[in-house]
Amino acid sequence: MEFRRPSAVAASLLAVLAVGCGSSTSESADSFKGEPKAVATAIDDLQDASSRRDADEICSELLSAALVEKIRASSKQSCDDAVKDSLRDVDAFKLEVVDNGIVVSGTTATAKVRSEAGKDEQVDTLQLVKEAQRRGGKTEQRWKVSALAG
Known part of the structure; x- marks a missing residue:
């Protein structure tokens, strides 16, 4: 079986997941209103789901x-x-949206996020897109991470 490395975008995003998410809970969405709040909520949800693996x-x-x-x-x-592999050895890390770090343009958005792993801290920019999703028999629009901007 041949193993191929993930693309640069996929590998980078998985690295942010592995480094940036863990057992601490972020409430970035509390600092925003309107669509930026919905974007921040998607990032909070990403951290929460990552902490639960x-x-x-x-x-x-x-x-x-x-x-x-x-x-x-x-x-x-x-x-x-792939996500399970990236989260396998994650402990307590933090992922939060920086102040004024969200820009929404129609159905796309960017969010600057700060991640911490021990004493190391980095700021990355996530790209998000609003996509239709079926939930409970209804279709709703939801912000989803689409890439790590470079």
């Missing part, structure tokens, strides 16, 4: 369909398995 929720509800496909194609495994 819920790869199914991350792949089915929090990552865009295009990113899930990119992860699947580049890693030669399911998104769930």
Whole structure:
């Protein structure tokens, strides 16, 4: 069986998941209103699902369909398995949106997020897209992470 490395975007995003998410709970959304609040909520949900190591929720509800496909194609495994691998040894890390770090433009957004792993801190920019999602028999629009901006 041949193992292929994930694409740069997929690998970078999985690294942010592994470094940035863990057992602490972020409430970034409390600092925002309107659509920026919805974007921050998606990032809070990503951290919460990561802290529970819920790869199914991350792949089915929090990552865009295009990113899930990119992860699947580049890693030669399911998104769930790739995310599980990235979260395997994560302890208590923190992911939060920086002040004034969200820019919304129609159905796309960017969010600057600060992640901490021990004493190391980094700021990355996540790209998000608003996608339709079926929930409880209804279709709703939801912000999902689509890429790590570079």
